[in-house]
Amino acid sequence: MIEGDGGPSVEAMRIVIALGGNAMTAADGQARPQDQRAAITEAAEPIADLVAAGHQLLLTHGNGPQVGNLLVKNELAADVVAPVPLDWCGAQTQATIGMLLLNALDRALSVRGLGARTAALVSRTLVDPDDEGMRTYSKPIGRYLPPAEVEKLKAHGQRFVEVPRRGWRRVVASPRPRQVLDLPAAEVLLEAGYVVVCSGGGGIPTMRAGDGSLHGVEAVIDKDLTAALLAEQLGADVLVIATDVEAVVAGWGTRAATSIGRVSSTRLREIAEEHAFAAGSMGPKVEAVIRFVERAGGSGIITSLHRLADALDGTVGTHVVPDETGTGARSA
Numbered sequence: 001m002i003e004g005d006g007g008p009s010v011e012a013m014r015i016v017i018a019l020g021g022n023a024m025t026a027a028d029g030q031a032r033p034q035d036q037r038a039a040i041t042e043a044a045e046p047i048a049d050l051v052a053a054g055h056q057l058l059l060t061h062g063n064g065p066q067v068g069n070l071l072v073k074n075e076l077a078a079d080v081v082a083p084v085p086l087d088w089c090g091a092q093t094q095a096t097i098g099m100l101l102l103n104a105l106d107r108a109l110s111v112r113g114l115g116a117r118t119a120a121l122v123s124r125t126l127v128d129p130d131d132e133g134m135r136t137y138s139k140p141i142g143r144y145l146p147p148a149e150v151e152k153l154k155a156h157g158q159r160f161v162e163v164p165r166r167g168w169r170r171v172v173a174s175p176r177p178r179q180v181l182d183l184p185a186a187e188v189l190l191e192a193g194y195v196v197v198c199s200g201g202g203g204i205p206t207m208r209a210g211d212g213s214l215h216g217v218e219a220v221i222d223k224d225l226t227a228a229l230l231a232e233q234l235g236a237d238v239l240v241i242a243t244d245v246e247a248v249v250a251g252w253g254t255r256a257a258t259s260i261g262r263v264s265s266t267r268l269r270e271i272a273e274e275h276a277f278a279a280g281s282m283g284p285k286v287e288a289v290i291r292f293v294e295r296a297g298g299s300g301i302i303t304s305l306h307r308l309a310d311a312l313d314g315t316v317g318t319h320v321v322p323d324e325t326g327t328g329a330r331s332a
Contacts, residue, residue, distance in 0.1 A: 013056070013238055014058075014236045014237050015055050015236060016058050016059075016227060016236045016239050016240070017047065017057060017242055017308070018060050018223060018239070018240065019043060019059060019060070019062065020062055020241070020305070023040065023062075024039055024043075024061060024065065026038070029065065031065035036100060037104075040097070040100045040104045041104045044104035044105045044107070044108040045108055046306055046307075048109050048111075049112075051109060051195060052112050058186060058197075058198055058230070058234065059195070060198055060200060060223065060226065061197070062201060063090065063201035064201075066093040066096065066097065067086075067141070068143070070092065071089070071170070075153060082156060086217075086218045087206070087216025088216070091122050094120070094200040095120070097197075098120025098122070098200065099120065101120065102119070105118045106118055116193060116194070117192075118195045119195075121182050121185055121186055121197065121198045123181070123185075123198050123200075123203055123204065124204045124206040124216075125177045125180055125204065125205060125221055126177070126206055126207070126214075127177065127206065127207060128175060128176075128207075133175035133176060135173070138171060139171060141169075141220060142170045143169070144167035144168065144169050145160070145170075153170070158170055172219055173218065175221065176222075176225060178229075179229075179233075180198075180229060181206060181214070182198065182199075183198075183230070190234075199223075201220075202220065202226040203226050205217045205218075205221050222284045222288075224284040224285050225284060225288050228287075228288040228289070228300075229291075231296065232296040235296070236292075236298055239288070239289060240300075240301045240303065240312075241288060241289060241300070241303075242305040242308065243302065243303070243304065244304060244305070245303075245304060246303055246307055246317060247261065248268075248282060248285075248318040250274070251275060259318075261319065262321065263321070264322065265290045265300075265320055268286060268289075268290055268318075269290055272286050285302050290320060293320050293321065294322075297322060299319060300320035301319055303316055303318065304316070
């Protein structure tokens with residue numbers, strides 16, 4: 001991104017956009033097929049506007065509600081058929097969400113008279129077997145279950161923890177992403193003019209065996225951290241984490257709430273340490289943009305999906321920039 005005294009200017013850029021779960025479900029969190037179609041159709045509009053502005057776009061997305069639906073089916077059918085492993089769940093949901101995004105984007109681009117093409121990749125993310133996240137089983141997934149249902153799933157090798165007064169919940173490994181394995185295909189498509197959907201849900205967690213072969217593993221990778229790695233490996237100008245708020249807020253819910261505008265990566269790290277953003281929501285988003293800015297030197301933005309164009313203009317959103325260009329925060 002080329003920046004001037006008035007903030008970022010909008011020029012043709014390579015942009016990675018990570019779509020949050022709110023872009024894939026209804027406002028109340030429902031993930032029925034009609035809810036997902038409607039939400040993704042709405043999400044395609046601001047993305048198509050960025051294509052119309054001449055930007056090169058790669059999209060990644062969450063898949064938590066969709067995988068959650070598959071887990072319920074696993075639980076209900078566990079007496080009849082072996083549960084589908086998490087890497088399979090990731091692949092299935094990548095394909096489904098990818099198809100919905102392609103259909104919605106093709107329509108939105110056509111309405112704007114654009115001939116841009118779209119493609120979705122069912123894509124893998126390499127993880128390290130020695131990663132601490134592979135040993136701790138700290139990531140909770142799925143719904144809370146009564147003891148009777150848990151026992152039959154434990155027989156299939158699944159792990160659970162008891163949450164007082166709520167029931168039992170499955171926990172899985174959550175390693176950090178090391179490499180986006182299908183990045184070369186994504187880059188070829190980008191260079192050919194495609195809008196690309198890749199690495200949904202953080203990518204299919206994959207390990208490399210001693211003989212060089214690859215195999216999926218039972219784990220969940222944070223999608224925002226994979227988005228940061230993807231943007232770094234692609235040499236993107238900007239990483240945008242699109243969520244349901246216009247900017248990061250320090251001191252959320254207090255009188256001292258402060259909306260963070262343009263800020264250096266170092267200062268944002270200090271704010272994160274002071275305010276301890278939630279691990280299940282804003283925390284990974286903040287970490288992802290900091291990692292991208294510090295490792296790749298680009299700009300990171302956290303903002304509302306529906307304010308993408310305004311965020312690139314610099315008028316809304318949290319803009320994370322290399323240390324020498326950051327300024328600070330504004331009152332919420």
